[in-house]
Structure formats: C-alpha cells, structure tokens
Amino acid sequence: MMIAAYGLSKFFPIRGAFRSTASLKAVDDVGLKIQNEQVVGLVGESGSGKSTVGRCLIRLLNPTDGEVLFDIPDSELAEYEKARAAAATERLDAIADRFSLLRRSSSELRPLRRLANIVFQDPYSSLNPRMRLADIISEPMLSTQFCSRAEAGIRARELLHEVGLPEFFEDRYPHELSGGQRQRVAIARAISTNPKLLILDEPTSALDVSVQAQILNLLRGLQQKYGISMLLITHNIAVVAYLAEYVYVMYAGKIMEWGDKRKVLRDPQHPYTKALMSSVPVIGETMTRTVLRGDPPNLVVPPLACRFHPRCPVAFEVCGWSADEVVEDLEYLLAGKYYGTFGDGVHVATEGDRTIVVQGTTDAQRISELVAREQEEIRSLKGIKAVDVTADATLIHLHEPIEPDMYPSTDGREVKCLLFRTGALVPAATS
Amino acid sequence: MATVTESKARFDELRLSGKVFLSNKTAVVGLAIFLVFIGDAFLVQVAPGVLGVQYPDSVVPPQFTQTNPECVGTAPEAPSFNHLFGTIQYGLSGIGCLDLLQLVMKAIRIDVAISFFIVLVGAAIGTVVGVVSGYFGRWLDEAMMRVTDVFFSVPFLILALAVGFVIGRTLVNMALALIIIWWPLYARYGRSLTLSTKEATFIESARAAGSGRLKIIFRHIMPNVLPPVLVQISLDVGTVILIFSTLAFIGFLPSNALVPELGAIASIGLDFVALGDWWPVIIPGAVITMFSLAVNLMGDGLRDVIDPRRRS
Numbered sequence: 100m101m102i103a104a105y106g107l108s109k110f111f112p113i114r115g116a117f118r119s120t121a122s123l124k125a126v127d128d129v130g131l132k133i134q135n136e137q138v139v140g141l142v143g144e145s146g147s148g149k150s151t152v153g154r155c156l157i158r159l160l161n162p163t164d165g166e167v168l169f170d171i172p173d174s175e176l177a178e179y180e181k182a183r184a185a186a187a188t189e190r191l192d193a194i195a196d197r198f199s200l201l202r203r204s205s206s207e208l209r210p211l212r213r214l215a216n217i218v219f220q221d222p223y224s225s226l227n228p229r230m231r232l233a234d235i236i237s238e239p240m241l242s243t244q245f246c247s248r249a250e251a252g253i254r255a256r257e258l259l260h261e262v263g264l265p266e267f268f269e270d271r272y273p274h275e276l277s278g279g280q281r282q283r284v285a286i287a288r289a290i291s292t293n294p295k296l297l298i299l300d301e302p303t304s305a306l307d308v309s310v311q312a313q314i315l316n317l318l319r320g321l322q323q324k325y326g327i328s329m330l331l332i333t334h335n336i337a338v339v340a341y342l343a344e345y346v347y348v349m350y351a352g353k354i355m356e357w358g359d360k361r362k363v364l365r366d367p368q369h370p371y372t373k374a375l376m377s378s379v380p381v382i383g384e385t386m387t388r389t390v391l392r393g394d395p396p397n398l399v400v401p402p403l404a405c406r407f408h409p410r411c412p413v414a415f416e417v418c419g420w421s422a423d424e425v426v427e428d429l430e431y432l433l434a435g436k437y438y439g440t441f442g443d444g445v446h447v448a449t450e451g452d453r454t455i456v457v458q459g460t461t462d463a464q465r466i467s468e469l470v471a472r473e474q475e476e477i478r479s480l481k482g483i484k485a486v487d488v489t490a491d492a493t494l495i496h497l498h499e500p501i502e503p504d505m506y507p508s509t510d511g512r513e514v515k516c517l518l519f520r521t522g523a524l525v526p527a528a529t530s
Numbered sequence: 531m532a533t534v535t536e537s538k539a540r541f542d543e544l545r546l547s548g549k550v551f552l553s554n555k556t557a558v559v560g561l562a563i564f565l566v567f568i569g570d571a572f573l574v575q576v577a578p579g580v581l582g583v584q585y586p587d588s589v590v591p592p593q594f595t596q597t598n599p600e601c602v603g604t605a606p607e608a609p610s611f612n613h614l615f616g617t618i619q620y621g622l623s624g625i626g627c628l629d630l631l632q633l634v635m636k637a638i639r640i641d642v643a644i645s646f647f648i649v650l651v652g653a654a655i656g657t658v659v660g661v662v663s664g665y666f667g668r669w670l671d672e673a674m675m676r677v678t679d680v681f682f683s684v685p686f687l688i689l690a691l692a693v694g695f696v697i698g699r700t701l702v703n704m705a706l707a708l709i710i711i712w713w714p715l716y717a718r719y720g721r722s723l724t725l726s727t728k729e730a731t732f733i734e735s736a737r738a739a740g741s742g743r744l745k746i747i748f749r750h751i752m753p754n755v756l757p758p759v760l761v762q763i764s765l766d767v768g769t770v771i772l773i774f775s776t777l778a779f780i781g782f783l784p785s786n787a788l789v790p791e792l793g794a795i796a797s798i799g800l801d802f803v804a805l806g807d808w809w810p811v812i813i814p815g816a817v818i819t820m821f822s823l824a825v826n827l828m829g830d831g832l833r834d835v836i837d838p839r840r841r842s
Contacts, residue, residue: 212740239739
C-alpha cells in the first residue's frame, strides 16, 4: 500500500479578537487508501476539502487528527487494520511508529520527501519567477540530497526532455513559458526525485482545454512508465474518468462514496454522487439533472449527522434534522403558505435540541396532516416524529439523528449514507 | 564547459538588462546626471586638486580668520566667467568671499554620501525586520509591527529634530536620526512583499521538496523581495536628500560647524536674498532638485530592468 489515511481531520482555527473561538472543519474523519502504482481520483465541489486532504497526506499541512501510513507492506497494513478494529493501542503504536508520516519530525521527513511530491493547480504561481527552469527542477533533488549539484543539472535537462520541452529551456525563466509549458515544468520538478507517490491538485484546471489533454496524456505516460501512484484531486469528472482507477467522492469535508471508477461514475449510489454525476453532460442524451437546492453547508457549524442531508432529495427521518432546520421550514408553512388556515399569532420556536413548540395553535391534527402532505417536497418535515398537544400550544418531537458510517455496498464499494445501512428502517423516500 | 555557458548566460542577462534600461530615454538622462554627481563626489574624495577644490571638509579654509584679501568688504558677485555660480560672502559683515561652485562641489560629495548611507542602512535594517516579521508571523509580527507603528506615529521632521537635540547636532547624528526615521518604511514594505510572496504556491512546493526555512527565505523570499526594495532604495536616495537638506536648512547643523552641505549653504545664502542676490539660495536648491530628479528618473528605469515580466 502506497499511502493509507485513517480518520484524517483538519480543523482550521478561526481567529477571534484574542484567541480562536471556533474552527472550520475542512476535513473531518476521512479515510483513503492508494495502492502501489494506482491512480485514485478525489472529486468534489469547491470547498469540499479535497485539496486539504492532499496537503495533509504529505504533511504540507499538519492534520488535526488521524493517521497517515506511508509506503507500508500490505501484510503490516492488514495487521494495523486488525489492531485498529480491536482498539489494540500498543500494536497500533508499534506499526504506526514505523510507517506514520505524522510521527516524523521535519528532519526525518526530508528523506521521505523524495518519495512523494505534489503538482499544484496554478502553474503561474507554483514556479518562482526569479529562478531558471534548471534551478526550479533541481530544487527537490538538492534539498533532499537526492544527488549532487552537477548531477542535478544533467538530470534537469533529461527531465525537460522527458516532459516534452526542449533542453535549451533550462536557462529560461517561467514568464517566458505558456501555461501548459509551465505545468510541464511543475511536473518535471515533481518527478525529479523518482517519487512513488504524486499528489496532483487540480493539475489541469488552470489550463486551456486543448492543453489539458496534452498534460493528461503526459501524466498517464509517466504513470505507466514509472508506475507512480497518484492521487488526482479534481472537480472535473472527465479527468477522473480518463486517469483514475478508483474514485473517492467528497462533500463538505467527508468522503461520501468510494469505489471502482466505472461503478461510481456509471452507477452512483450515494444521493450526492447521483446529483454530481447528473451534472455531467453526455453527448447524444437529454440531460436529466438533479439540481440540488441550497448551498454547501457552513463548515464552522456543520449539519448534524450526515452533512448532505439539508440538500439531499431523499433525506429521511434520522438523517440529522435539527430543531433549527425544522423550525425554519415550519415557520414558512404555518406563517406563510398556510397563513389562511392558521392566521396570525402562530409562533414557532425550539425547545431544547429535539423539541419544537408551536405557540398559538393546538390543532395538532391539522399540523400532522400538513406535515404528511408536504414532507415529500420539504424533506426536513420527515424529521418530525410526533405531534403533541398541551394546554395552549403544540409540541413537535423530532427523531434522534444517526451518524452515517461507510457502509459497504454489494459490489465492493463503500457509501456513507444511511440508505445503505443494513437493517436500517426502510427509507420511505426510495419507494 | 558548464562555466562557459553559465558565464555566457550571465553576459546575455547583463546585455538584456542594459538594453531594457537604455530604451528608457529619461532614465538614461537621469543616469547621466547621476553619474556627474557621483564623479564629482569621487574626485573630491580622492583628488580634490583636480577640480581646484581645497579643504573639502569645511566651508572655509582652516586658517581663514578675519580677512580674505581677494574681496574684503565687497558684496557677493553674481555668476560670471570667473565665478560660474557666483560667490557668497561668509559672515554678514563681509569677512571674505567664497566661490559658490567650489562650495557646491564639496557639498555634493557630502550630500551624496550621506543620502546613500541613510537609505542603505535604513533599508538593510528595515528589510530584515520586515522579512522576519512577515515570514514568521504570529506574535513576532505583531510585536515588530507595533514598534514600527510607534515610529510612524511621530511626524518625521519632529522626530528627527528630537533625536538631534538628544544626541547632539552633528552631521553623523543627523544621519542617525534619519535612519531612525527611515527603517520603518522599509520594514512595512519588506513585510508586505514577504506576505505576498509567502502565499505563492512555489513556497509550498519548496516545502514539499523538503527545503528548510532558511533555504526558503534565502532562495525564494529574498530574491522576490530584494528587487522591489532596490528600486525603492534608488527612488529614496532622491527623497532623503530633500529631507536632510531641509533639516540642515532650518538649522539642524549648527552654523559654526561649517559643514559644506547644500541645505546649509542655502541657509547661509538666505542672508543675501533680501539684497536681491538670488544665486546663493537658488543654485544650491537647484542642485538638490537636480539630484533628486535624476535619481527618480533612474529608479524608474531600474524598475523595468528588475521586473522579469517587463523585460521580454
């Protein structure tokens, strides 16, 4: 196994006036594995935390929590996972001490830097404008003491040739190059120390479409020639479809689904993946898009349980509806859409986490009917478990949310959606 | 072989730089005037006799006492072939006359040297403070920037005068006072340049390549911070001369120090303006302006040379 991450989390502190009071949960409990010589795609919309995952894996950022094992034999990894399942701390530590990237000091990390490198999205800012291309490409070789300065110069020329640039470019400066040429230089730099793992952070997003294909072909050629493992971070499904074998789908800092590329792309299971794939146009077909409502969630205060539930078209009772979410929609119904029925004086408020009080009406019957009628359209109403009446108000009780896990699907992939929980209550939405 | 191609590459670099600079005509004029100033300063330093300058460190000859037989009692002479810049009388009662051209030539050496000294030392201190503060950030940044704020909050002329009256009014102390005023400017500039460079992904990719902090500062931050700072230095040399000749003019240098400095000379010349003698004030002033202007024009040209994006 090239790299394996468990429970990887990165919380960015938000600076208050004096000290940080809250944190942005950019990546939360992410697990990810890349086999030797395998290309794995990581897709998701902007802000889903996919770049942060890439940076945490090679410790350009230090994760808040989790474990990253690098270049670990499969037998050891199997042992590690067994120990993890059994919560055998001693055994875990013994293995992690040998393979964990997070337990390395920065000086211990330096030789490991040879084995992993990264290509960034924007080739205009990822090359130092004041360095010659030869120096740019030599930098990783020199700082990891991969070879001597003289050898690095020779190898820089070879690498320029390797990525399809003329060797006399070695004396040029980045501003003399086009975007595609710059990205080739960035790739040459990344592979200069013969790495086993390459993180590609949106490698083609900043390029013209015609150039994107060239860069993808270059990457594929290098991957096949040297057997480099790659993590391809992108929002472009077509790029993943072209290069990757496995795909992880990320949303709001969590992995939603992962599995074989063909299965995930052709037959997505998770409602989010379905919506994502429906946005990809297919030639010769009429698009049937699932348009998601609302915006990606605020990651400082992320949604309860499943992070996708506020936008999910099939969310049901236990997906994580909070009292606030239900209050917002109830208010719209009682004081807006059904104003004629309930009139003035209806006031909806939360009472604790799981109870809502509707002041000004005791007509539980009508509210129940209304909820039953609207809940296919307004999914948050699914979260209502029971409607009670007191002397002067109506009490609404909510379901207890269930935190979704990665549930193995029948065909070898894993989906983080309660719909796939074995023995789950039958989701009314799917009928 | 490698060294041959390398030196050739370096030579091509220089030639390109020269070309870019020479294509800017006003910058070339600036450079020419600047070179005249530098040449004068250099000659007065090593061989004052060539220019006919004697006693280069003082306004008056050391043995200058009560009389100068050439022109006792006469009024200052207007510019003529004998005295291109005219003459001035030293002392209100006409103790003797001095050739203004000679005086100006002596003063240029001191003014040029002092303005370079102030700006270079100030820029060195300020840039180091700025880069360290910008790169390491956090509490160090806060602490250093609040200190520079303190220096910024006092109007610079007042601060310079205050420093002068505390540590004494001499030429060297005036330079020190101005360095104290000048470094915070560079600290802010260096910090802002560092901050914008630090966020570029090539820094991140240097970290991914295993480069340490020092290497990142010297290989990546400094080469991107220094060129704009150099341009700023070349522009500031023209500004600082205005400020310290102002200080000298309003009397920072005590009049009995007899330092040949353009502002001080103009200050002596002020005594004669009331009599309708314009040259003792206008000429030193014009020389200051010329220097300031030339340096600014040159700085503009340098900016083109230093920015790799403007040279292709």
